[in-house]
Amino acid sequence: MSLKVRKAVFPAAGLGTRFLPATKAQPKEMLPLVDKPLIQYGVEEAVRSGIRQIVIVTGRGKTAIEDHFDVSFELEHLLESRNRHDLLAAVRQISDMIEVAYVRQREALGLGHAVLRAREIVGEEPFAVVLSDDVIAAEPPALRQLLDVWERFHAPVLALMEVPAESIPNYGIVAAEPVEYDGTRDRLYRILDLVEKPPRDQAPSNLAIIGRYVLTPEIFPAIEAAGPGALGEIQLTDGLRRLLDGSPLYGYRFRGTRYDAGDKLGFLIATVEFALRREDLGSAFRAYLKTLKL
Ligand code: G1P
Numbered sequence: 001m002s003l004k005v006r007k008a009v010f011p012a013a014g015l016g017t018r019f020l021p022a023t024k025a026q027p028k029e030m031l032p033l034v035d036k037p038l039i040q041y042g043v044e045e046a047v048r049s050g051i052r053q054i055v056i057v058t059g060r061g062k063t064a065i066e067d068h069f070d071v072s073f074e075l076e077h078l079l080e081s082r083n084r085h086d087l088l089a090a091v092r093q094i095s096d097m098i099e100v101a102y103v104r105q106r107e108a109l110g111l112g113h114a115v116l117r118a119r120e121i122v123g124e125e126p127f128a129v130v131l132s133d134d135v136i137a138a139e140p141p142a143l144r145q146l147l148d149v150w151e152r153f154h155a156p157v158l159a160l161m162e163v164p165a166e167s168i169p170n171y172g173i174v175a176a177e178p179v180e181y182d183g184t185r186d187r188l189y190r191i192l193d194l195v196e197k198p199p200r201d202q203a204p205s206n207l208a209i210i211g212r213y214v215l216t217p218e219i220f221p222a223i224e225a226a227g228p229g230a231l232g233e234i235q236l237t238d239g240l241r242r243l244l245d246g247s248p249l250y251g252y253r254f255r256g257t258r259y260d261a262g263d264k265l266g267f268l269i270a271t272v273e274f275a276l277r278r279e280d281l282g283s284a285f286r287a288y289l290k291t292l293k294l
Contacts, residue, residue, distance in 0.1 A: 001124055001125060001126070001216070001217070002124075002125045002126075003126065003154055004125070005050075005051060005127060005128055005150060006051060006052075006053050006125065006127075007051065007054075007121070007122055007125070007128070008051045008054055008128040008129070008143070009055045009115060009118040009122065009128065009129045009130070010029075010042060010043070010054065010055065010129075010130050010131075011105075011111055011114035011115065011129070011131065012029045012056050012057060012059075012065060013057055013058055013062065013105035013108055014059075015108055016028030018263065018264065019264070019267075025061065027058075027061065027064055027065055028133075029062075029065055029132050030064050030065060030068065031261075031267070033135065033261065033267075033274050034271060034275050034278065034281070037068060038132045038135065038261055039056075039065060039068075040068070041132065041135050042130045042131075042132040042135070043069075043098060043130075044094065045130065045141045045143050046128065046130060046143060047094075047097050048140075048141045049128075049140075049141050049144035049147055050144070050147065051143070052098050052099060053098070053101070054100045054101070055100075055118050055121050055122065055127075056101075056102050056103075057102075057103050057104075057105050057115075057118055058102055058104060058105070059107075059108060066102060069094065069095050070095060071092075071095060072091065076088060076091065103118055103120075105117045109228075109233060110228070110229075110235055110236075111233070111234075111235060111236045112223040112226065112234040112235045112237075112239050113233070113234040115129060115219065115223060115236055115239075116220060116224065116234070119217075122217060126150065126214060126216050126217075127215060127217075128212070128214050129211075129213040129215060130143065131211025131212070132261075133260065133261050133262030134159075134211035134212070134258055134260065134262075135258070135259045135261045135270055136159075136212070136254070136256050136257065136258045137256055137257045137259075137273075137274075137277075138255060138256020141256075142159055142210075142212050142256050142258075145252060145255065145256075146158070146159060146212055146213070146252055147214060149252050152181075153248070153250060155247050155248045155249065155250055156213070156214060156215050156216055156219070156240070156243065156247075156249050156250070157213070157249075157250040157252055158191075158209050158212065158213045158240070158249075158250075158252070159209065159210040159211070159212035159252060159254050160176075160189065160207045160209065160210065160252060160253045160254075161207070161208055161253065161254070161258055162208070163208040164206070165206060167208075168198065168200050168203045168208070169197050169198065169199060169200060170197065170208075171197065171208035171209060172194055172196045172197070172209035172235075173194070173195055173204060173206070173208055173209070174189070174191050174192075174193065174194045174204065174205060174208075174209065174251055175191070175194075175204035175205055176189035176190060176207060176251050177189060177190050177192060179250070187255075188250060188252055189250065189252070190249075190250060190251075191240075191244070191248075191249045191250065191251050193244070194209070194237050194240055195237070196229055196230040196235045196237035197230045197231070207251065207253070209237065209251075210258055212254070213236070218243060218246070218247075219239050219243065222240070222242040222243050223236065223238070225239075225242055226238035226239045226241070257273075259273070276289075
């Protein structure tokens with residue numbers, strides 16, 4: 001097996017029910033944070049982490065994603081004729097940086113099922129998985145931090161974050177022991193067990209899985225063997241659990257700020273914070289926020 005991670009898989013076939021009616025005719029991955037669709041933040045993170053081959057697992061009603069990463073001749077022609085080279089660069093930049101392949105998930109049967117759909121395209125090499133609902137502001141990018149762990153140990157690794165007790169049932173939760181890495185014992189963990197969306201009193205810790213993974217093709221038969229789990233869905237977490245008998249599985253508590261853009265409140269928080277960080281909008285937006293009598 002080659003050891004270089006060249007591909008990132010983006011599951012994007014979910015129905016987006018939490019954002020209805022906005023997602024009735026529009027994929028949730030295309031909801032904009034300020035002026036960029038959610039999925040583009042994830043794709044840019046992959047590119048900044050050194051990965052240019054993007055595999056998007058789509059479903060019905062997701063053609064806007066394909067159009068977004070494609071060339072738009074009419075739009076580019078119009079921008080060119082109006083001398084809007086700034087906007088032209090903005091629409092061209094991302095499609096120029098990546099190679100995208102699409103694979104269909106015909107039924108939304110769970111995250112594990114979505115990852116399994118990418119099996120043929122991934123082939124016999126390690127790969128990343130990025131959940132675009134989890135938007136992470138970090139330097140170096142969160143995925144790059146995971147790839148550094150991969151490059152050191154050549155074992156699968158997933159992103160971890162401590163979550164408050166009341167949110168535990170929304171996540172995959174791990175039991176883990178700290179491992180010395182980069183001179184500390186509070187970032188890298190060896191995973192001992194994982195459970196998808198446990199009730200609070202059955203959770204082994206408050207360390208939650210966040211949507212960045214570096215995996216090997218061994219995950220595919222493991223997902224198949226696991227079958228349906230929490231919520232009746234085929235869960236990636238259950239596939240990962242099956243890997244524990246073999247080589248080590250690591251979790252990395254990344255440095256950075258994660259936004260849950262799959263949740264309405266999380267999405268609003270991300271919108272405000274990303275807008276405040278923007279050079280072109282930040283100061284005007286901050287001035288406006290200060291006028292609000294809250
Ligand atoms: C998925 C994973 C879960 C993980 C979460 C992170 O759940 O199944 O293990 O903690 O992403 O965002 P979802 O949010 O798709 O229900």
